[in-house]
Amino acid sequence: MNSSQKTAYYGIFAALAIIMGWVEMMIPLPVPVPGVKIGLANVIVVMSMYYFDNKTALGISFIRIVISGLLFSGFSGFLYSVAGAILSFIIMVLAKDIIKFNIYSVSILGGICHNIGQIVIASIVVKTNLSIYMPILIISGLITGALIGIIAKNCLTHIKR
């Protein structure tokens, strides 16, 4: 892949990630708990971790957060996303490169850590301990993470052709 191809790919992936985040906001969730998210945008981040490399995935993730923060969620939403994204990204890199988990486990850990990162920031913002939501955040992270992993895996086999 030469550098102009790369630029085009990065743009497409970043745009997809932003759209995924937007689509997600249209989907009502059955659990009214702050911090619970499907994390559709994480499909793109996980895919770029495997299709390109960690550095690219981090860049795409960062661009997505900044732009969707500007477009939709405002400053507080931006803070929650950043915390969730940083924590989940660090854990996903560790899980992928150090422990060498498969893509499903990487994405599950990413989902859980994203939820935990958000609730930690939320606890600081409202100055209250929100750890009561921890079990539901772990379980929802497990389920959505597994789904995200399956989607990312299937998409990857198609774009690698």
Added chain:
Amino acid sequence: MKKKDIILIISIIIIAIISYFLFTLGKNEKGSQVIITVDGTVIEKFNLYEDREYTIKNGDHYNILTIKDGYADIIEADCPDKHCVNQKKINKMGEKIICLPNKTIIEIIGADESNIDSIAN
């Protein structure tokens, strides 16, 4: 699926179950008071067994709290996500309804707990 991935998933489920019991332990008793916290400060404290409706204000934002038949619930709010309205009504000690955008929390406490303790928690 490799062995370590299966181990990971099983341990996540175990951690979730343990944390569920840890965080809900001793919280099955009914509470007797409702405290309202806005932006980290307790602004109001109500008896859970006196029916009333109260509008919690934080600047331009509001959440409407009702206390009825021993349950506290938020029935209306101007926050964008409406999590607080969608959460179930509460009556057990330690249960909370949280509105993140408006930085508003309502929480059920027992009779003898002081304000300071419940904030420090």
